[in-house]
Amino acid sequence: MILGDTLLRQPTRLLPLLAGVAAVSAVAAVLFGGVTLGLADVAAVFGDWVGLVESDPVDPAAQAVLEVIRVPRVLLACCVGATLGVGGAVMQALFRNPLADPSLIGVSAGAAAAVAVTIVLTEVAGTLLPLPRAWQMPVAAFLGGLVTTAAVYALAQGNGRTSVAGMLLAGIALNAVASAVVGLMSYLSDDQQLRQLSMWSMGSLGSAAPGTLTPALTLMLVSTLGGVLLWRPLNLMLLGEAEAFHLGVAVDRLKAVAVVLVAIGVGASVAAAGPVAFVGLVAPHLVRLLGGSDHRLVLPGAALLGSAMVCLADLVARTVVLPAEMPVGLVLAGVGGPFFVGLLIVARRRGDWA
């Protein structure tokens, strides 16, 4: 873990640095795309929104692109990245395993199965969840994630304690069941649903539009902020569950709260953008490499870095194959996967905790 040894001593310097990276990524993602906007245009539109600047007439085309496409999309990208980054860090702390990820214990798969059901069996979904359509998918995804996680929990409980190995194995089994549900739904779907399903399952931020965003963004903010606030007990969990209890952590309650928070965030993110892989794994890992394992740093750091990663990946996804666009999940998996394998190899050579 000495890779960031010089930074390790200045965690206070790392967070502003990551905040800067996240901000620059977000601004770049707002400016560039199918239509490149000038900073002046963007400033003018924002000024108009805030009502501070009575500037020159705003370019209506730029305004439309910003309001309808760019800003909602970048907001969604930031929130998805932050949520997945924090969710990954929380899960890794809970399992004391740096490879743990919400997708590992079934939150993502359960959420995905629930979303597939709401896409294909629209009437069933409407009856079971009598909510506005914009809330239906994130809430269904949250419930799907929560049900799977609760099942993993029940399967992993024994002697009043939760076994990490049992939990991971149960997660594998439930992942299989959930992907069977997704498969069944694609089998039952009509052409249009199948297209929606397969685009969504590759991970895309294209669904972002003003109005439909509020539910997902709200849930993701709750999850991210809640997760960041758990830094103190999660630090104690690093020592082990028994040791955390000895130091005053109500371990079972902490696990329940953390799992629900992650299920809320990952559910909302899966509903809005599909299963976006590797952020939950890579973002916290990189922050730890740079700044050590203190969760006071890891949690907000993973939020900032995750948000930058998704913003940039989405920028690549919607610019490299213009006028079409790639699913952002493919970009992240394509770049993030090999990157992470490289990290693992380096860490193993150094004999680090990896």
Place this chain on the structure above:
Amino acid sequence: MSMTLHLDRVSLRLRGKALVEDVTCAPRPGRVTVILGANGAGKSTLLRLMAGDLAPTAGSATFAGLPLTAWRPGDLARRRAVMPQQTRPLPLRVAEVVALGRAPHRRQSSAAQDARVVAEALEQAEIGHLADRVVASLSGGERQRVSLARALAQLPPPAVRDEAVLLLDEPTAALDPAHQHAVMAVARRVAADGVAVVAVLHAMTLALRYGDDALLLRDGRLLAGGSAAAVLTEAHLSATYRCRVRLLADPVTGGHVAVSEPATAA
């Protein structure tokens, strides 16, 4: 006598197997109580019952009159510290890990006070020179002393130490002789402040030298319990370990050292 930890006819049975059976004991404030027993005799399980990690399936385990299961973990942590056998090879610095011991006291304590307690604990565990090292890079024995320092940092302020318990799980298992004595000397000093110290030990000679009271376990049951002088006899120890144990007078200390014989040589 102020009552701290009290186990009354405590049993723990898992899947029909009795790990601890009908044990009654009350470690006394200001004294070092040692727990001895063969492998699998239930020493660590008894310690985990005392820590509140495990709830007894029969009998009652109370701390200051309240069942351990009824304590809020945060309140219990301000009066009961546990030193596990080892600290996991964490990617954290030694000083950071020891500072985690202050977590239960954060509302009562100041940053300056925490820093002073952590520095003291590092000093007592003789790892001051390792403070800036990453725990993952330390040897097993060094990590064991990190565990000790963290448990020491968790102890309450001196004024209320006679209401506190320090539980040590095989605190000397990975240590060289000099550090074994150093750790037991720390246990004695902590007891002198009024803390009820309980230590699971393997080395009989350390028990003879540092124990005020002793509990002997065999097959989960209490074979003998009471003052070390009365309990740590050749007959009791031989029965505990199922092999002949002789106690030899040590002319230098005036105490005894224990020698065990192969089971067949008796």
